[in-house]
Amino acid sequence: MIRVRFAPSPTGALHIGGAHTALFNYLFAKRLEGKFILRIEDTDKERSSKEYEEVILESLKWMGIEWDEGPYYQSQRLDLYREKANELLQKGLAYECFCTPEELKERREMMVKMGRPPKYDGRCRDLSEDQKRDFRAKGLKSVLRIRIPDGKSFLRDAVKGDVSFANDSLGGDMVIMKSDSYPTYNFAVVVDDIDMDITHVIRGDDHLTNTFKQMIIYKAFGKELPKFAHIPLLLGPDKAKLSKRHGAESVLEYKEMGYLSDALFNFLSLLGWTPKEGQEIFSRDELISMFCLAKLNSNPAVFDMKRLDWMNSQYIKNMDDQNLFYLAKAFYDKAGIEVVKDDFTLKAINLGKVRARTLQDLVIGTKYFFVEPELSAEEMDSINSNNSTALLLEKFLELLNNGYDSHMDLENKSREMVASLNLAFKDLVHPLRLLVTGMKVGPGLFEIVDALGKDIVIRRVSKFLNDA
RNA sequence: GCCUCCAUCGUCUAGGGGACUAGGACAUCGCCCUUUCAAGGCGGAAACAGGGGUUCGAAUCCCCUUGGAGGUACCA
Numbered sequence: 001m002i003r004v005r006f007a008p009s010p011t012g013a014l015h016i017g018g019a020h021t022a023l024f025n026y027l028f029a030k031r032l033e034g035k036f037i038l039r040i041e042d043t044d045k046e047r048s049s050k051e052y053e054e055v056i057l058e059s060l061k062w063m064g065i066e067w068d069e070g071p072y073y074q075s076q077r078l079d080l081y082r083e084k085a086n087e088l089l090q091k092g093l094a095y096e097c098f099c100t101p102e103e104l105k106e107r108r109e110m111m112v113k114m115g116r117p118p119k120y121d122g123r124c125r126d127l128s129e130d131q132k133r134d135f136r137a138k139g140l141k142s143v144l145r146i147r148i149p150d151g152k153s154f155l156r157d158a159v160k161g162d163v164s165f166a167n168d169s170l171g172g173d174m175v176i177m178k179s180d181s182y183p184t185y186n187f188a189v190v191v192d193d194i195d196m197d198i199t200h201v202i203r204g205d206d207h208l209t210n211t212f213k214q215m216i217i218y219k220a221f222g223k224e225l226p227k228f229a230h231i232p233l234l235l236g237p238d239k240a241k242l243s244k245r246h247g248a249e250s251v252l253e254y255k256e257m258g259y260l261s262d263a264l265f266n267f268l269s270l271l272g273w274t275p276k277e278g279q280e281i282f283s284r285d286e287l288i289s290m291f292c293l294a295k296l297n298s299n300p301a302v303f304d305m306k307r308l309d310w311m312n313s314q315y316i317k318n319m320d321d322q323n324l325f326y327l328a329k330a331f332y333d334k335a336g337i338e339v340v341k342d343d344f345t346l347k348a349i350n351l352g353k354v355r356a357r358t359l360q361d362l363v364i365g366t367k368y369f370f371v372e373p374e375l376s377a378e379e380m381d382s383i384n385s386n387n388s389t390a391l392l393l394e395k396f397l398e399l400l401n402n403g404y405d406s407h408m409d410l411e412n413k414s415r416e417m418v419a420s421l422n423l424a425f426k427d428l429v430h431p432l433r434l435l436v437t438g439m440k441v442g443p444g445l446f447e448i449v450d451a452l453g454k455d456i457v458i459r460r461v462s463k464f465l466n467d468a
Numbered sequence: 469g470c471c472u473c474c475a476u477c478g479u480c481u482a483g484g485g486g487a488c489u490a491g492g493a494c495a496u497c498g499c500c501c502u503u504u505c506a507a508g509g510c511g512g513a514a515a516c517a518g519g520g521g522u523u524c525g526a527a528u529c530c531c532c533u534u535g536g537a538g539g540u541a542c543c544a
Contacts, residue, residue, distance in 0.1 A: 009544045044543055101542060108541085117470040118540070143542050160473070169471045171540060178542040185544045208472060209539045232474080232537095239536060270480065270493095277482055280493055297481080300537065304479045307494045317507070355506040365506095411503090429503035441505035 002034025003199050006060075006067070007189070009041040010052040013250035014059035016303060017204065017234045017242050020268050024231055025202045026065045027269065027291040037196060038070035041189070043182050048075075059251035062261055064284065072196070074188050081183035084191045084221070085144050085176055093220045094176060096142040097124035098135040120145070120172030144177035146187075146220060153212050158200075158229035159296045165212040174213055186210055190217040193226060202229040202293070205300070206241070229293050232272055232300040242303055258331060258358030260319075263312040271301040281314055309357045316362065317353050321346045324353060324362075331359045337370045344369070347451040351443040365442065369452065372460070373438020383431040383464070392418065392428040393435075393461050400454055407450040414446070435464050 006022040008014060014022075029036040038060070042048040057071065074081075088094035099120075108118035125147070127135075135142070148167050155163045176187035183191070189210075193201065201211075208230050218225050236246035248254060254264055266282055269275070275282055275290040282290075316324065325341050328349065332339045339345050348369035349362065356362035375383075383389055395417050404410040418425050433445050436457055442448065449457050 007544090011544070041544060047543070097542095099542095104541080112469065115469060141542095163472075165472070169540085175542050180542080182542085184542070189544090204538090205473070206538055207544095210544090212472090230473085235537075237479085241538075267480095272480090274481060278492060280480095299474050301481090302479060304494070307480065310494055313507090426503055433504070439505090443504095443506085445503060 002032045004029050005037040007039040007041050011047040014056045015249045019251050030288040031291040035068040038067035039072045042075045094144050094146045097145045098140045098142050141179040143175045145173040146176050158293045186213050190214045200227045205230045205233045235302045258360035260315045263315040267308050267311045272297045313357045321350045328359050331363045368437040389431045407446040411446040
């Protein structure tokens, strides 16, 4: 049974990079009918918060990344880590260290200054019982460090291929239990991954060094390694690791901007992976059925908003009007526009969806269906500047009152009318559009008029004619 | 500094020794359509970082250089 995990730490919202990692874990698990486990890594007492944790769960749900097990909380598994750490202590594979953070920092800086790589010097490796007693008597708290053996470690990574790493450059014997008797990240991860029978660890490239540290811990426990897959990081336009500096980065922010979960899911899947040449739009099921770890790219990808916009617009324009309504409802609400699901609203959505990149765009582009447009003085002037406008509008209202079969029919009748007056068609269309929608751009005018209905159009046009 | 990873159009990528005149998509430009803006259709411009090898033959394999990224904590 394949078992993978996504293990965010609740020290911030779920960001796009995290979602990308979660997504690949999810696709992999689904493809091989395995389990996707969610684990909250909240061993940083200072920075972890319940709020962030909730945001992460909500983000995953919105993305449609459902977990099969968990969430497990590391903060509730402290006894296990202590027990396992003690095991290593008993075996002599770990030892107590009384160096203070200040001392360590000082020594590190010194080493860097001397042009040497910063590394713990192992001075507490072989303390005598007397020495330890002295330290404790002075009130010093100890951490537990694991001994890092000499030599080189080899990793067969599912996406990177073979990587080797000298244990010597791992930074010296590493801390596994902090002085507050909480486990460190690397230790808790390994204890949990072993305990939870994780078979494949799929995580960001930035963990590559951690993997080599963790391999030491696996070895200390005499456990088999899971398969590792380090997927490339997502980059911002400046090619640096995607972060807050690049603007929107949290998953929920994309939701609020009006991106569809399906579109983001699709878009993120194609960052670092090509399921099939010549196709860009894939359903979740297609992505799951085609997923293959070995086909992931090993080079990092830039997160391109323009491409996301395009993909989102594809999903919007191909979605049926009813479903789009359900998704857009929240955005109308937020804009203070009251909408109900009726033919009128669905027609508005149908006309608007072709030119919307986001749900926000859709709301802006269909607002005039629900709210009387307001024209600026400048726009009024532009309408008034042509002295045949009033005549054209009056004639148009007559046509409208006389009835028509379809928007095509109405358009033909309008063209004939304008031609009979020897005037230009655009002199009718542009002012009419502005009066009816308050905008200079949008769907076909006669489709709008038809969808809006006679009453609304007559009201908006007459208001202008009467004021003039 | 040291360690590790990475390197094809601006961006996402196809490519795993000859099918490459390097293909597709987004973005961009032009044209068509047209009452506008989109959408759609058609077309254009646009890349193998550089240098050495290996080979009859290299975008593809190896090495070096350069560039970029990540890591280097009692953070995760």
